[in-house]
Amino acid sequence: MWILMGIHKLPRVRNYWSSDPFLKVDCVANIMPYTRFSKLTEMIHFNDNDSMLPRTDPNYDKLHKIRPLIDHINQTSNKSYNTSKTVSVDESMIPFSGRSSFIQYMPMKPIKRGFKVWCLADSSTGYVVKSEVYTGKARDGSKNPLGERVVLNLVSNILGVGYLVAFDNFFTSINLVEELLDKGIYSVGTVRNNRKGLPEMMKAKEKMKRGDFNYRIKKGISAIKWMDRKPVTVLTSAFNPTETVEITRKLKDRSRLPIFCPITIQAYNKIMGGVDRFDQLREVYMIGRRSKNWWHSIMYYYIDMAIVNCYILYKCYKEGECEDQLAFRIQLAKQLIGDYNGRKRFRDSK
Numbered sequence: 001m002w003i004l005m006g007i008h009k010l011p012r013v014r015n016y017w018s019s020d021p022f023l024k025v026d027c028v029a030n031i032m033p034y035t036r037f038s039k040l041t042e043m044i045h046f047n048d049n050d051s052m053l054p055r056t057d058p059n060y061d062k063l064h065k066i067r068p069l070i071d072h073i074n075q076t077s078n079k080s081y082n083t084s085k086t087v088s089v090d091e092s093m094i095p096f097s098g099r100s101s102f103i104q105y106m107p108m109k110p111i112k113r114g115f116k117v118w119c120l121a122d123s124s125t126g127y128v129v130k131s132e133v134y135t136g137k138a139r140d141g142s143k144n145p146l147g148e149r150v151v152l153n154l155v156s157n158i159l160g161v162g163y164l165v166a167f168d169n170f171f172t173s174i175n176l177v178e179e180l181l182d183k184g185i186y187s188v189g190t191v192r193n194n195r196k197g198l199p200e201m202m203k204a205k206e207k208m209k210r211g212d213f214n215y216r217i218k219k220g221i222s223a224i225k226w227m228d229r230k231p232v233t234v235l236t237s238a239f240n241p242t243e244t245v246e247i248t249r250k251l252k253d254r255s256r257l258p259i260f261c262p263i264t265i266q267a268y269n270k271i272m273g274g275v276d277r278f279d280q281l282r283e284v285y286m287i288g289r290r291s292k293n294w295w296h297s298i299m300y301y302y303i304d305m306a307i308v309n310c311y312i313l314y315k316c317y318k319e320g321e322c323e324d325q326l327a328f329r330i331q332l333a334k335q336l337i338g339d340y341n342g343r344k345r346f347r348d349s350k
Contacts (some may be wrong), residue, residue, distance in 0.1 A: 125276030147171035186238035211259030
């Protein structure tokens, strides 16, 4: 019923049971009365509240109420899909305006207030392989910066030797690129010029023409500074910093200016959009509704994630884009959102 409501949007939930034929949706209203639907939604639980540890316990989990669902989606998403060799790490937002101890407020973002979710997604399809809800400062005593901890946690037990992961300047550091390279994982990311360990040329304010670039290499890691309208600084362990491609830029008089661009930056732009692609698919038919319970918003988000991942699995299998992947077997796709009698269209398509 939630999925149908996401497809057929109405201003209020009660409108689906309206006596007005213009509003009433029979495929929803005929399943159960509104009072039963609202009570089931209100009472739904994923974990036993009595087993929750006290806040003073070092193992206290802020996501205890929703933890089984998050773990299940992460496990089945990873098992059901053989990701391509290029993935990206980025943040996704769950809008929520109520009260919670780990709500994030970012005034410069489209979604200014809500829960932040770190996602590891396939760059080519937007399939989310693993995700993690940010709940505030870590309590395990780790001294690593937040960005490094997030990336290392997301790629652990998922990515193997030869994979390429992209991330933005919030995560990128010399230590992170080195640690990933030690694991056999290549990486590329824009970097803030005030990070520790960067060469002086990354921080220097030198005059450069559009298309000019400079680089330094140390221990297999390349630091690149390229001038577009403003300097672009990148760290990578995957590409030759001397390789370039020709691109064009529009000028104010609408003419086009050909300039050289390091292949590292072109590759970064292509790989980085995995999580954004997932958000685009999720926002089309979101099932979420306003709720006073903070964990309801996270629940709706993860059900949306399962639906999007299933859609990507089905689409890739249907179009034959990934024929060599066992992940596109229908029974594995079923595991994401559960097996039920209405899954006949998957069997028919096979």
